[in-house]
Amino acid sequence: EKKQLDFVGNLSHEIKTPITAITGFSETLLDGALDDKEVSKQFIEIIHDESTKLSNLVDDMITISRLNEHGNLNIELVNIFKLVKDTLQLFSHEIEKKRLNIRIEIDEELSLYCDKLKLKHIITNLIQNAIRYNLENGEIKIKVQNDKKNEWVFVISDTGIGISDEDKERIFERFYRVDKSHSKTVGGTGLGLAVVKESVDALSGRIKVKSQINKGTTFYVILPRFKAR
Structure with a gap:
């Protein structure tokens, strides 16, 4: 039970970190930072990196959940x-x-x-x-x-x-x-x-x-x- 709670807590933290970054930088862009080409490029690169991390995390979670499914080996x-x-x-x-x-x-x-x-x-x-x-x-x-x-x-x-x-x-x-x-x-x-x-x-x-x-x-x-x- 403790391992399950730790896992959920860690997963929540790992997911929240990139989401917070994506939300924060996209809000800044919407508030006017898009007009500054240099800053907007930097922010968009950060959003891309963080969304990639999130995607990789989801992929790994799907892999683990499938590994835990009972079934015959292929x-x-x-x-x-x-x-x-x-x-x-x-x-x-x-x-x-x-x-x-x-x-x-x-x-x-x-x-x-x-x-x-x-x-x-x-x-x-x-x-x-x-x-x-x-x-x-x-x-x-x-x-x-x-x-x-x-x-x-x-x-x-x-x-x-x-x-x-x-x-x-x-x-x-x-x-x-x-x-x-x-x-x-x-x-x-x-x-x-x-x-x-x-x-x-x-x-x-x-x-x-x-x-x-x-x-x-x-x-x-x-x-x-x-x-x-």
């Missing part, structure tokens, strides 16, 4: 290399901006049976975090450990700000942020790792994290080998 053959490459392409601008070096150590022909949508949620959010919390000229390494009979492991490492031992216990909680001040700069909804954890749970998998402050973080997603249905 198992299909997934090319892991292609899924990773396609996901990286979505963030090409951010990767280029930070001048990140991306290393993919996955066989281009590697295909495994899994629920593609849930696996995509996992890979997308982990890649986004690896970019978001990395340092300029940093590195992201992505590989698959595929040598076990009943499991396979998706591994992603970054050279970013790292996570403290204290924070490791809570990073998968909804809206929990490791570095409050840094999170304001890099953005994010605070739901990414919650989506990852709930997707992993839905696949009956496990997730582990190793990290050192200012040296980087590695996530290990251990998933069962599904069979064709």
Whole structure:
């Protein structure tokens, strides 16, 4: 019950912040600021940024609510290399901006049976975090450990700000942020790792994290080998 109350309180705060900004700046524009081209452009950019944050928050909430729905997994053959490459392409601008070096150590022909949508949620959010919390000229390494009979492991490492031992216990909680001040700069909804954890749970998998402050973080997603249905 306490977790539910905390969740509602956090969600209300996360939604109210961008709405307050959108309302305030749009009212200022309506009151006459539109006549000043420089100021109006600045305000419209802020409104756009805040509405994007709100949209991302709603998208993540929809994802979480769907993950919690009971239902059968949609198992299909997934090319892991292609899924990773396609996901990286979505963030090409951010990767280029930070001048990140991306290393993919996955066989281009590697295909495994899994629920593609849930696996995509996992890979997308982990890649986004690896970019978001990395340092300029940093590195992201992505590989698959595929040598076990009943499991396979998706591994992603970054050279970013790292996570403290204290924070490791809570990073998968909804809206929990490791570095409050840094999170304001890099953005994010605070739901990414919650989506990852709930997707992993839905696949009956496990997730582990190793990290050192200012040296980087590695996530290990251990998933069962599904069979064709």
